[in-house]
Amino acid sequence: MAEELKRPGGELATRPLHFIWVVDCSGSMMGEKIGTVNHAIQSTIPEMVSAAKNNPNAQLLVRTLKFSTGATWVTTSPVPVDDFAWDDLQAGGVTDLGKAFELLAAQLTIPPMSDRALPPVLVLLSDGQPTDDYKKPLDDLKHLPWGKKAVKIAISIGQDADDGVLKEFTGNSELVLQANNPQALVKMIKWASTAASAVSAPASRSIEERPQGAAFAPDASDPSASLSGTAGDASAGTGIGGFAAGTAATGSAAAPSSTASGANYPAATSQGPLVIDLDSIPEINENDVW
Amino acid sequence: MITETFGESVIGASHVRAGTICQDSHKIVQRGNATVFAVADGHGSAAAEFSNDGSGLAVDVFCTLMEGFIERYQLDTHMTTSPALVTYLNREGQTKVARTITEEWRALVLKTHMDLHREIITNDNGDVDDAAILKKYGTTLLGMLVANDFFFAFQLGDGDIMRVDENGIEPIIQADKLLGVETHSMSKIDGGTRSAGKAYAWESSFTKFMRINRQEGLPYAYFLTTDGFANSYASEEDFHKALLAYYAVLNQHGIRVLSENLAKWLSETSADGCGDDVTMVVCYNS
Incomplete structure (x- = not known):
């Protein structure tokens, strides 16, 4: 009869997945814009919790960084x-985006970041133009090992936002999501949190699958390329590395699916992993613009 | 000294939830005084849809090539290795041997793909696109040939080759560690030289040749693990502690007890750890 022994080797650990909201709180965000951001992020937390539960092998860690005149971590760790709770943000001041990039870079350095983490997710929301020198801090951020590998999404709020700057941040114009009215902003926040907060299955991919210097940009030659897909996660859309919500029982390919609210979210998949499906970015109504 | 080798590959917890198969493989060949063992971790990404086959072919190729050395230089019966082989592995291990491993894998993958009548991918000129086919079989490969008086180790991609004894733990090969879920791959496109902007797969590999003195008589073990094992621990230090604990089990209970429990332990490791497939091969010298 086989001799049964307890597993040697001490405590096991899931892989951390850092999700960071980077929110513009400058004066131009005052009023309905910051109010919508507060409401939308608050309301999306349960969906992030649900998505995280579908992959118990990763630990979703959330925090918020705000910037206006200077930049500050709202959640210090x-x-x-x-356990994440959203503290409503207030708007006022200028747009020191460069300061925000400096703080981000400090946190994406190893340490404090673990080299065993999953690629972090950075979601930047902004409605204006940087008032400080953002170029060097952004360059520093994007040269960090985790800065290169982070999944970077930007939400461009209103018509005065500098999409060029946001594109510099994401490295990919398709990941600059337009939100020209309150309804669109809510949709985009929900999409970004849901698409990017679900944790990925830890399948590997060859370094060859991602062109150097184009971290997570869509690979036109490989529409199903994903950061960490499994054998069955081919996407109908243009895949970028990352994560998608996982709530369904079947492992279907990620594809747009309509919801009662009219927003399209990435199709849920129990395969864990995941592709951010750009085709699933919500349609927005261009009327009623900020 | 007695050499005993055992290994297991288990499907990852996340793959169980997803209904996919295990993409890890391992193989062990014992031939008299010589042992060959290898582990491979198929990428499992959407672009590498046949990576379970790729990993299986990788361990086959490594073991077959090393068996060639065993036969030619009679490593199974000889206690002392031919100086010619020592010189060859020392001088050519990182180049000719590594290159042969990757090129044999490449040839075997392409043959397998054709034999199984899988989709032939062509480029814009209508020619068969070997690189695109190879990409579908992407995998890592780690292997060792352990003879009476030397070992030769090979690593391409993530995973760990470690030596453990009563004095502690040390890596046999200190390979590149890539962040996140990326790894170097056997499927890297053979398109030219690194200086020309392209790289051969073997150029991303690491090898090591080392003499062994078994006369010291102290037990020790080699551990080959895919990255699902190390990634299930919070830090490198915890990973090392885990292998030291496995080694303690070997010393206390022997390899039979380890072999009876290893699959269960590795499944638990994946379930409570990173969720990936996990493979461990242990070569215990007691």
Whole structure:
């Protein structure tokens, strides 16, 4: 009869997945814009919790960085999504985006970041033009190992936002999501949080699958390329590395799916992993613009 | 000294949830005084849809090539290795041997792809696109040939080759560690030289040749693990502690008890750790 022994080797650990909201709180965000941001992010937390539960092998850690005149971490350390609470942000001041990039870079350095983490997700929301020198801090951020590998999404709020700057941040114009009215902003925040907050299955990919210097940009030659897909996660859309919500029982390919609210979210997949499906970015109504 | 080798590959917890198969492979060949063992981790990404086959072919290729050395230089029966082989592995291990491993894998993958009548991918000129086919089989490969008086180790991609004894733990090969879920791959396109902007797969590999003195009589073990094992621990230090604990089990209970429990332990490791497939091969010298 086989001799049964307890597993040697001490405590096991899931892989951390850092999700960071980077929110413009400058004076131009005052009023409905910051109010919508507060409401939308608050309301999306349960969906992030649900998405995280579908992959118990990663730990989703959330925090918020705000910038206006200077930049500050609202949550000083990463918080497990189950414990994350949104503190309403107030708007006022200028747009020191460069300061925000400096703080981000400090946190994406190893340490404090673990070299065993999954690629972090950075979601930047802004409605204006930087008032400080953002270029060097952004360059520093993007040259960090985790800065290169981070999944970077920007939400461009209103018509005065500098999409060029946001594109510099994401490295990909398709990941600059347009939100020209409150409804669109809510949709985009929900999409970004849902698409990017679900944790990925830890399948590997060859370094060859991602062109150097184009971290997570869509690979036109490989529409199903994903950061960490499994054998069955081919996407109908243009895949970028990353994560998608996982709530369904079947492992279907990620594809747009309509919801009651009219927003399209990435199709849920129990395969864990995941592709951010650009085709699933919500349609927005261009009327009623800010 | 007695050499005993055992290994297991288990499907990852996340792959169980997804209904996919295990993409890890391992193989062990014992021939008299010589042992060959290898592990491979198929990428499992959407672009590498046949990576379970790729990993299986990789361990086959490594073991077959090393068996060639065993036969030619009678490593299974000889206690002392031919100086010619020592010189060859020392001088050519990182170049000719590494290159042969990757090129044999490449040839075997392409043959397998054709034999199985899988989709032939062509480029814009209508020619068969070997690189695109190879990409579908992407995998890592780690392997060792352990003879009476030397070992030769090979690593391409992530994973760990470690030596453990009563004095502690040390890596046999200190390979590149890539962040996130990326790895170097056997499927890297053979398109030219690194200086020309392209690289051969073997150029991303690491090898090591080392003499062994078994006369010291102290037990030790080699551990080959795919990255699912190390990634299930919070730090490199915890990973090392885990292998030291496995080694303690070997010393206390022997390899039979380890072999009876290893699959269960590795499944638990994946479930409570990173969720990836996990493979471990242990070569215990006691």
